[in-house]
Amino acid sequence: MSVPLIHIETTPDLPQEADVVVIGGGVVGVFTAYYLARRGVKVALVEKGLVGAEQSSRNWGWCRQQNRDARELPMATKSLDLWEKLAEETGEDPGFRRCGLLYLSQNESELAGWAKWRDFARTVGVTTHMLSQQEATERGRATGRVWKGGVFSPSDGTADPSRAVPVTARAIMSAGGTVHQNCAARGIEVSAGRVSAVVTEKGTIRTRVAVMAGGAWASSFCHQLGIRFPQASIRASIMAVAPGANDLPDALHTAEISMTRRSNGGYTLAISGRARVDPTPQQLRFIREFIPMFARRWRSLAPGGLEGWRQGHETLRKWRLDAVTPMEKVRILDPKPDMKQIRLTHSRACDLMPGLRPMAISNVWAGYIDSTPDGVPAIGEVESIPGFILAAGFSGHGFGIGPGAGHLIADLITGKPPIVDPRPYRPERLSASAWGRVADF
Numbered sequence: 383m384s385v386p387l388i389h390i391e392t393t394p395d396l397p398q399e400a401d402v403v404v405i406g407g408g409v410v411g412v413f414t415a416y417y418l419a420r421r422g423v424k425v426a427l428v429e430k431g432l433v434g435a436e437q438s439s440r441n442w443g444w445c446r447q448q449n450r451d452a453r454e455l456p457m458a459t460k461s462l463d464l465w466e467k468l469a470e471e472t473g474e475d476p477g478f479r480r481c482g483l484l485y486l487s488q489n490e491s492e493l494a495g496w497a498k499w500r501d502f503a504r505t506v507g508v509t510t511h512m513l514s515q516q517e518a519t520e521r522g523r524a525t526g527r528v529w530k531g532g533v534f535s536p537s538d539g540t541a542d543p544s545r546a547v548p549v550t551a552r553a554i555m556s557a558g559g560t561v562h563q564n565c566a567a568r569g570i571e572v573s574a575g576r577v578s579a580v581v582t583e584k585g586t587i588r589t590r591v592a593v594m595a596g597g598a599w600a601s602s603f604c605h606q607l608g609i610r611f612p613q614a615s616i617r618a619s620i621m622a623v624a625p626g627a628n629d630l631p632d633a634l635h636t637a638e639i640s641m642t643r644r645s646n647g648g649y650t651l652a653i654s655g656r657a658r659v660d661p662t663p664q665q666l667r668f669i670r671e672f673i674p675m676f677a678r679r680w681r682s683l684a685p686g687g688l689e690g691w692r693q694g695h696e697t698l699r700k701w702r703l704d705a706v707t708p709m710e711k712v713r714i715l716d717p718k719p720d721m722k723q724i725r726l727t728h729s730r731a732c733d734l735m736p737g738l739r740p741m742a743i744s745n746v747w748a749g750y751i752d753s754t755p756d757g758v759p760a761i762g763e764v765e766s767i768p769g770f771i772l773a774a775g776f777s778g779h780g781f782g783i784g785p786g787a788g789h790l791i792a793d794l795i796t797g798k799p800p801i802v803d804p805r806p807y808r809p810e811r812l813s814a815s816a817w818g819r820v821a822d823f
């Protein structure tokens with residue numbers, strides 16, 4: 383009943399040296415290694431559990447520009463182009479389709495917010511259509527309701543979270559890179575003031591460049607190196623129903639429920655933004671930085687329990703490089719779903735879309751969504767350790783923008799013109815206050 387994910391065979395032997403070692407086999411690490419391998423860079427990717435098994439398989443699969451913050455929109459637009467090319471480039475199917483995203487609402491101020499975003503998006507060449515009452519009701523006919531209005535973003539789409547990341551990891555190996563599962567990176571060695579090796583549980587890889595793409599584990603890893611990376615995660619619960627419901631929208635957002643058609647014809651169902659905050663030592667450490675973010679989102683957040691503490695991804699403990707670390711104890715961050723919320727999600731979905739009622743629940747899961755204080759990812763070399771590149775804090779948007787982020791990191795490493803302006807993502811910005819800078823959506 384947990385999250386659907388295809389499993390892949392990876393490289394058995396760890397190399398002794400590599401040009402770049404990527405730590406973390408989520409969407410960000412995998413696309414980074416993919417674009418590096420395609421450029422002939424000798425890259426090794428190490429993943430403590432299974433490729434794609436954390437956030438990158440637990441999401442809705444939306445690849446969207448719609449309602450994106452101005453700082454992330456260029457990366458979202460480029461990513462959609464990269465998603466589109468991927469199947470042809472790799473011969474693998476990531477389940478990507480430009481199916482468009484549909485937003486329906488009964489709320490005037492929500493519609494006004496979307497119209498404001500549409501006006502901004504036009505200035506950067508992104509087209510999105512506001513829907514009149516009649517158009518929204520027509521597009522949302524499967525609900526049987528009359529809607530005040532909505533938005534349809536035709537150039538957005540979805541990819542399949544159960545396969546997109548594993549199949550791209552296979553393409554890394556076809557392009558000459560190596561991928562190592564069940565192989566946690568315990569730390570970094572620094573010589574002459576820069577990265578000189580990545581120490582893993584299976585041996586040391588000499589390298590001058592290490593990319594930390596460890597998702598919700600990034601801050602505790604950085605803490606070992608004396609790097610202060612303010613990061614917090616919230617626990618979102620989500621579910622899927624079996625195939626069989628027809629004539630429903632491919633991807634729909636409403637205030638009550640959001641739904642996404644999966645590649646197998648089933649639907650992923652979730653309540654947008656709804657999550658639990660599980661207190662951890664790391665959260666307490668960074669609480670001040672996250673006040674603006676939580677102040678903005680508090681209506682959809684509820685207090686959680688000790689689940690996050692137990693998982694250990696937000697520990698403040700220092701670990702040794704020659705002993706088992708928290709990453710080896712928890713190979714896959716697989717938190718308990720909030721069953722009360724799952725029941726609410728299902729009943730709301732069946733009320734909104736009666737066509738879903740006969741469909742059996744196929745999967746129920748939860749995922750920790752890692753965030754920075756301003757809701758924009760941290761991507762770039764950390765000034766204090768040359769050769770150490772941070773790529774985390776994707777704040778609930780990383781699946782869709784994973785290809786663009788990976789491409790950008792490969793550009794930065796190989797000295798190519800960056801696919802998008804890297805400045806909005808500089809990790810150093812996080813030492814300033816986030817007041818007035820929290821991403822709008």
Ligand SMILES: Cc1cc2nc3c(=O)[nH]c(=O)nc-3n(C[C@H](O)[C@H](O)[C@H](O)COP(=O)(O)OP(=O)(O)OC[C@H]3O[C@@H](n4cnc5c(N)ncnc54)[C@H](O)[C@@H]3O)c2cc1C
Pocket residue numbers: 405406407408409410411428429430431432433434435436437438439440441442443444445446565566567568595596597598599600603618619620709713714715748749750751773774775776777778779780781782783
């Ligand atoms: C319920 C939910 C819904 C979401 N919906 C969407 C959506 O519709 N669209 C969207 O764009 N985004 C969405 N997101 C967010 C998106 O899934 C994440 O932003 C994205 O997957 C983050 O990718 P990542 O590679 O940074 O992290 P992850 O996918 O979490 O990958 C990090 C990997 O690093 C590994 N790792 C960590 N530390 C180490 C170490 N020391 N050594 C080796 N390996 C290590 C972990 O095991 C993990 O596999 C959603 C997230 C959730 C949970």
